[in-house]
Amino acid sequence: MKKTVLVTGASAGIGKATAIYLAQNGYDVYGAARRTDKMQDLKTYGIKPIALDITKDESVMTCVEEILKEAGSIDILVNNAGFGQEGAIEDISMEEARYQFDVNVFGAMRLAQLVLPKMRENKHGKIINISSVGGKIAFPLGGWYHASKFALEALSDSMRNEVKEFGIDIIVVEPGATKSEWGNVATDILLKVSGHTAYKDLATKTHNLFTRLSKDVAEPVVIAKLVLKGINAKSPKARYTTSQMASSLLLLLKRVLPDKQMDKLIMSQLK
Numbered sequence: 689m690k691k692t693v694l695v696t697g698a699s700a701g702i703g704k705a706t707a708i709y710l711a712q713n714g715y716d717v718y719g720a721a722r723r724t725d726k727m728q729d730l731k732t733y734g735i736k737p738i739a740l741d742i743t744k745d746e747s748v749m750t751c752v753e754e755i756l757k758e759a760g761s762i763d764i765l766v767n768n769a770g771f772g773q774e775g776a777i778e779d780i781s782m783e784e785a786r787y788q789f790d791v792n793v794f795g796a797m798r799l800a801q802l803v804l805p806k807m808r809e810n811k812h813g814k815i816i817n818i819s820s821v822g823g824k825i826a827f828p829l830g831g832w833y834h835a836s837k838f839a840l841e842a843l844s845d846s847m848r849n850e851v852k853e854f855g856i857d858i859i860v861v862e863p864g865a866t867k868s869e870w871g872n873v874a875t876d877i878l879l880k881v882s883g884h885t886a887y888k889d890l891a892t893k894t895h896n897l898f899t900r901l902s903k904d905v906a907e908p909v910v911i912a913k914l915v916l917k918g919i920n921a922k923s924p925k926a927r928y929t930t931s932q933m934a935s936s937l938l939l940l941l942k943r944v945l946p947d948k949q950m951d952k953l954i955m956s957q958l959k
Contacts, residue, residue, distance in 0.1 A: 692718070693707075696795075696796075697768040706768060711733040724738075742795030742796070761806050768818040769791060769796070776828075777832065779881050803815070816859045821939060823840060827954060844860045861928045862935075864906065865932070866911060890958065914928040
């Protein structure tokens, strides 16, 4: 019997690639996003598009209820919906900061709350939270984004041990630089937010660095394969991280270097 998967943020990037890849590997997939018009092509893969505004509780509840009514259960939840709000912490309004958390943290956790009861009843289930290497390492001018991903990592750690006895796995996937719509959007926002403030020099240097790095990014299907690896594993790892050399090296250095040395390393890339 096919297992049912809900993938959020399925209108583009990692979410779309993951929805397609899981459908191609025998899963019954629902792809959820606000922009349902961007998901119509998913139907050719047997994927069912469903509307979801992750910042609105009514929309989240309706989405889950519709899937449960039609499929009977949600066996796997892939919390992929997210974006990055770039700019100095001082320059970003609290309204924008809250929205960052609404999408990247609270929306994901609300979905988890709604799918867990059925998973507990079935005594099995997997929740995959798409975090980031930026959930372990914080760069300047990305504070609110990094904070949201750090929070997602912490919540995943807590939840993993809360639900283990019910046969449910909580898995974190940490992509490095990946080809996506919001990557370019984030760098443009960075200049709009902090390109004309006290942080303009740092913003320009950071924008230039992002532009250079954008030439060497992973295809979204690379992350989709990590998701499938976690789903198929009988005893999955707590975390699956991209194998990109730059990301792996950064994570290693973060573990071994004192904070001040890590700060110097990061800032040296912005000269």
